[in-house]
Amino acid sequence: MIRIALLSSAHMHASAYVHGLRALSTVEIIGIFDHDALRGQAFAKEHHLPWSPQLDPLLAQANATIICSENARHRFYVEASASAKLPMLCEKPLATTLDDALHMLEAAQAAKAPLYLALPVRFAPGFAQILEAVHQGQVGRVLAMVGTNHGYLPPGWFLNVKESGGGAIMDHTPHVADLMRLITRSEVDEVFAEIDSRARQANIDDSGILTLEFHNGAFATLDPSWTRTEGFPTWGDVTLEVVGTNGVIEFDPFRPHLNVYRADAPTHRHLGFGENMDDHLIQAYVSALSQTAPHPLLANGLDGLRALEIALAAYRSQASHHSERIQHLL
């Protein structure tokens, strides 16, 4: 049995990962630690997990970790996992500053502890086919892409810049920017962004449009806004349009849904169906723990750094009103 320790339950994806782990017969969740003990104990109780009041004893028992803390505390848990020489899956974004990100990558490398990043949309139904189609040249050369990752206004620490590092742009840039990197097999050289906080009026950036220029000449826009209101039939979306010299690809992994109309609800709701990308991510992570070659779609710390560079350049562009170049680190 692979013994996994859950480190913090600040991020709502923690529940999804517990669900994914429990579907696997080779894995045991040995416990959860959270620097916020009340939150961690509540999570442990809700999910029937052992609560660990101390971090180090939990790490000493574990083969691997999953980190679901607030963004700004990722570094603490990554460094702790690295000190214990444990492989880890860290929630995105990797960090809130480049300095943290670099220290995290360095710690993992020095300890030879693999650092993977939770970018589950890579595992969404259909994305692997799209990637294959593009790389086989089925739509010719990729000229441009249009992406969205809309969502609700998230609760709690997401709205506290000290904990989250930023709002919608920090939270929702990584997924689709990452897909675009995989599609183009190229890095983002330049970012322009219009960013504002008018949508939810929560004193944090909640909306924006990023324009990305890739090293290979392709360009793209990304809308990571938290603009879904109460009454919208679903939480948000992930969409990606790829325009090539010989055709167009549209990717909308959350489109498969049933419409549910209830007498006691003010609006109809989408009920998604089909395979769950979070489960696929967890499977890929667990496989990587026992195999020498990780799943090709499993993102690592460097992928996380690249996505963070894009979000931070977007914030710089917001301040300067000009496009901002990215000096790639590492």
Place this chain on the structure above:
Amino acid sequence: MSSRIRVLVIGAGTMGTVHSRAYTRLEDAEVVGIVDPFDFNPRLAIDLNVPQYRDLDDVPGSSYDVVDVSVPSRWHLPYVVEALRMKKSVFCEKPLALSLTEAEEMVATAMTNQARISVGHCVRFFPEYVEARSLVQSGALGDIAVVRTFRGGAFPTAWNDWYANRNLSGGTLVDLMIHDFDFVRWVLGPVTRVYAKTTRREMNRIDFSLATLRFASGAIAHLEGTWAHEHFGTRFEFAGSQGILQHDSFQEKPISITRTPEGGVALPQSGDLRSPYDLEIAHFIDAIRHDLPFRVTIEDAYEALRIALAAESSAMTGVSIDLQPTTPARGGVTL
């Protein structure tokens, strides 16, 4: 002015034909001639049973009241200016012009001659766009944060393949997306900053552009214009602090006729008795007849062009373009 407004249509291509049909459906207007400078489509004049001319100078000036300029954009200027100098009322297809210099000459000529001109920003007559503006301006969606628009389809095929030459058509940014530049400005007011990307001009019949606008209100708009898709369609979304409004023409077709011999080619149609073009032309004629304001003024068309050209400039240079507020020097003259 005779009891029916007499219209001379210049250009016999797609829009010249659409406008001509719209005039003939009105009780108080008639098409009295077609000027087809490129002798492109003799059928139109034959079908309408009106004379066809090679040039505006060939037409007796007393035989018409209104000039409809529907030649390719590159040739709008001489016809618009000549018609305004003759104090004719003018309907000019969009984009008004391909440069601000040309557009300014038109504005000045209209002012000097006290002649009226409206421009074919037909989107202002599409019912879904009209409803959207009304809802947004009612405040039902709260403060608008992010707007997204989509417009496009297959690369257009027309006379001499003029759309493929950006120097003649302006490409997606100036020919196609000007509809949405005009629309979002109509709904949200003045634009203060523009950033855009477009595919390389050398691409063969592929033209795809993305633009981001910032408004004085603080709103942000993202516009997509494409001649790289297969099927024409439009979409928009207004995301506000109190709600979201979405339109998707692909989901809103009241009629679909699929004929099996052609291998299942869908022919989407509107069920409305009067098309947006009919409404646009009827409004134009009505405004002339009763001396009412145009829904689309030349200032509107000028501002839309200013945004489109700023987007083009941004796409070419890679920098964002600040737009200063304009106060057209009109000397108090109402156009």
